[in-house]
Amino acid sequence: MARIALVIGAIAAIVYPIPLQLQGTTYYQTVGFLVLVNAMLGVGWNVIGGWAGQFDFGPQVFFAVGAYTSALLYVKLGVDAWLGLPVAVAAAALICAVLTYPLTRLRGHYFAISTVAIWMIAQPIGATWEFIGAAQGLFIPVKPRTGVVASALSLQFSGPTKAMGYYYAALVLFAFTLALMAVVERSKLGYYFRAIRDDQEAAEGIGIDSRLYKVIARSITAAVFAAAGVLYAFWALSVFPEQVLELNWSTLPIMATVVGGIGRLWGPVLGAVILIPISQIMSTTLGTGPLAGRGIDLIVYGLIIIVIAAFRPTGLLSLPWSRWFRPGPATA
């Protein structure tokens, strides 16, 4: 049953932009792109927040580290996005490890606020550091590419196929992240993260170095955020502090994770598939026309999330799907 859903979902994700492209629209490919980016971020956040159980409200710092690192490599040294990506990911994981180790002395709410504090410190640094363009940020020039292969290899799509190109780039990164996290979940790391979440003292008593594994968990999250940051930078063709350090880069994936099912591999994916299109529909319908500019779309969006959270606090993935979709008449 789960396998059938997976195959159908995979086919749908691959085929999705094709009819839209034939109709000549690009808007929905961009919505798809945002769904995939947020799903990927959610899958990454699930490692520290869902498995290790540490509420991290500052992973957008590493989204920014990824975006800036790849943009700097491209602008200053002419390094292409895909080559810059592993460097950006490694830089984010390393910076995260150094910043997080002292924080692991803190627990619960205190850990959570300290992650917010680091984000608050990052903002003025991003806004004033000349090397990374300060408040203006960095602009990523599009080099002319001939053909789909050259565009894909440099992660620079332009023209009418731009939205579709980035959609597929996001799909590749998302699928790779999901596959990697599926491996992590079943590995020693996955067991140790969840042990720390359920009872840190007991975990230490069976030989788990809780501080080390919290650092590893958050660095994995940081690596995923950095990879998404690289993708976003080349999609947006610019990196500036207000954009890549925006709070939404953590709140949207966290909401997707919680709504879909925190601590479950596919939870953030389901959450993003539901929430991101709703937010887009809300802003294009309620956010325009006579009600525009009054935030009605955000209010309705917020209410929808509250209703889901109240109706199913453990996430939509925890609903008895297998019972509903069991082949043949339900028994027992």
Added chain:
Amino acid sequence: MAPLLRVEASTKRFGGLAANRDISLAMEAGEIVGLIGPNGAGKTTLFNCVTGYMHPDDGRIVFDGRDITHTRPERICRLGVARTWQVVRAFGRMTALENVVCGALERTNRVVEARVRATELLEFTELRGKHDAPAATLTLADKKRLEIARALATRPKLLLLDEAMSGLTPIEAAAAVQLVRRIHEELKVTMCVVEHVMEVVMPLSHRVVVLDYGVKIADGTPQAIVRDEQVIRAYLGERRAAH
């Protein structure tokens, strides 16, 4: 042969209160030592000091020839000390099997290997058929067994059981005593058993250590302990008088 565990004049204070004062004791490999004393005598504090959750203010703790006075819990576990908890601390959202796998991963990085070991230990602790139950849904008796299985999975030389029988029905407690005997005989693990119920400890232990108000007041065979004047006065007095 040097003792497996040596506690040398360990003192642990909480503010003005000395929960452990000048406690010295030694445990030989292969022993089952009962650690008894009324509530608040300092038994759990001593366990916490030996397992690295607390560090003594004075004195020294030596395990297997190494000074572990200021060592962290996860390091002490690696050296071969495992424990259970007075108030159970199972990983509630993980299944019974996953709980024990976490313990087994202390000695291997391969999850497949750890699962084999965990399955064996769930058999050993008579939790078969409960592999996939979330630990939070198990009964208290089963949770206590699960904690023992998880601790054993780390392949300890010394196992500290903190009130593994309290809160259990007489039948469950008898089964737990049986399990402790089997751990000693079949797995050859040295054990220290904390209980405040004397009836459980006496027939099980080779040697009994008695704490009272943070001080060691007796250390000897169960037969000697029940005849010890100080123990009778401090701990058995009322109970004896009632008979």
